[in-house]
Amino acid sequence: MRILYILALYAILFSVVVADSLEEAFKQIQDRNYPEAIKLLQSIPDLSKNPQLLYLLGNTYYLAGDYVSAVRYLEQLMTQFPDSEWQFKARFKKADIAIKEKKFDQAYAIYKTEVSRLTDNKRKAEMAGIYLKYADRFFKPEDPDVKPDFGKALNLYTEAKELGLATSLEQEVSYKQALCHYYLQNYSQSVEIFQKLYTTLSKDKKNLVLQEQVLFYLADSYYWQGQRDKARLLFKDLLSFFPQSTLIPKALYQISLTYNFPNPGNIDTLENGIRILKQLVQSFPSHELAPISAYHIGLACFNLKQYERAIQEFSQVKQVPGASKETQAEYSAMSELMIGYSYYYQERYDESKT
Numbered sequence: 001m002r003i004l005y006i007l008a009l010y011a012i013l014f015s016v017v018v019a020d021s022l023e024e025a026f027k028q029i030q031d032r033n034y035p036e037a038i039k040l041l042q043s044i045p046d047l048s049k050n051p052q053l054l055y056l057l058g059n060t061y062y063l064a065g066d067y068v069s070a071v072r073y074l075e076q077l078m079t080q081f082p083d084s085e086w087q088f089k090a091r092f093k094k095a096d097i098a099i100k101e102k103k104f105d106q107a108y109a110i111y112k113t114e115v116s117r118l119t120d121n122k123r124k125a126e127m128a129g130i131y132l133k134y135a136d137r138f139f140k141p142e143d144p145d146v147k148p149d150f151g152k153a154l155n156l157y158t159e160a161k162e163l164g165l166a167t168s169l170e171q172e173v174s175y176k177q178a179l180c181h182y183y184l185q186n187y188s189q190s191v192e193i194f195q196k197l198y199t200t201l202s203k204d205k206k207n208l209v210l211q212e213q214v215l216f217y218l219a220d221s222y223y224w225q226g227q228r229d230k231a232r233l234l235f236k237d238l239l240s241f242f243p244q245s246t247l248i249p250k251a252l253y254q255i256s257l258t259y260n261f262p263n264p265g266n267i268d269t270l271e272n273g274i275r276i277l278k279q280l281v282q283s284f285p286s287h288e289l290a291p292i293s294a295y296h297i298g299l300a301c302f303n304l305k306q307y308e309r310a311i312q313e314f315s316q317v318k319q320v321p322g323a324s325k326e327t328q329a330e331y332s333a334m335s336e337l338m339i340g341y342s343y344y345y346q347e348r349y350d351e352s353k354t
Contacts, residue, residue, distance in 0.1 A: 034064035
């Protein structure tokens with residue numbers, strides 16, 4: 001921002017009065033005394049005849065949070081000086097204002113229009129950076145009360161890639177594109193992007209952290225597509241290739257779901273699912289998924305009418321700490337209830353009452 005004001009200052013040094021006013025205005029802006037800076041700028045003679053000054057005044061209103069006035073002076077610049085190099089900056093400042101006012105469609109329309117005007121690679125790189133900045137805001141809003149908009153984020157990530165990105169950045173953006181499809185439940189598209197990206201990452205082996213993330217979501221996309229055998233194999237690849245990954249507990253839990261837990265169809269799937277969930281509970285007893293995993297073991301036994309075994313497994317749930325006392329207490333209480341049902345269905349009515 002400092003460079004911008006200095007350029008504006010030197011562009012009109014032909015007037016001592018103007019130079020003095022600008023210098024003082026610049027000092028006020030540095031001190032964030034925007035109302036005083038605005039007064040100084042508006043006192044400059046022939047303000048409306050200079051595109052730099054109009055932009056400077058509009059930007060100062062923007063910094064002051066007066067977006068209506070900012071837009072007024074930016075549009076005045078654009079109308080009076082259609083061939084000025086400050087047109088580009090004015091249009092993007094209007095997009096910044098639209099973002100501030102949460103008029104995201106309007107901001108996107110401005111960016112989309114500007115892309116068609118770009119010819120040199122430097123400007124394209126700048127534009128791609130702007131797309132990515134706002135795509136990330138849609139993907140993960142700074143305000144916790146604002147929900148992500150994966151559709152808008154996906155559009156912006158796609159636009160950024162079309163402008164051209166460095167290889168490492170392109171891989172990160174492809175990952176986020178695939179995640180957008182994943183959260184939008186477009187699993188065929190997420191599988192396609194994740195698979196292509198995983199193949200590339202597996203060859204160069206330069207970004208193992210991203211590779212394990214991609215493998216997890218590739219497997220999970222297959223799971224939600226209904227391809228459970230394929231998903232299970234990929235989750236097991238994660239266990240083998242990345243044994244220290246923080247995603248291991250989630251991968252183990254998802255493997256149990258590929259065995260249709262907690263409703264296994266037969267004894268074989270029951271035993272396979274129990275083996276996987278026992279590994280999770282024993283290796284990661286303090287993980288958030290540990291109590292529900294212990295509970296699902298008992299519930300799977302109950303659903304196959306193995307009531308005595310269910311009682312044994314439900315009795316173990318209270319010994320699994322989990323990530324919070326609340327979660328542990330919740331599944332312990334549910335387990336006690338299911339123990340009562342297990343006694344009841346064995347016609348052990350007196351024990352079911354306890």
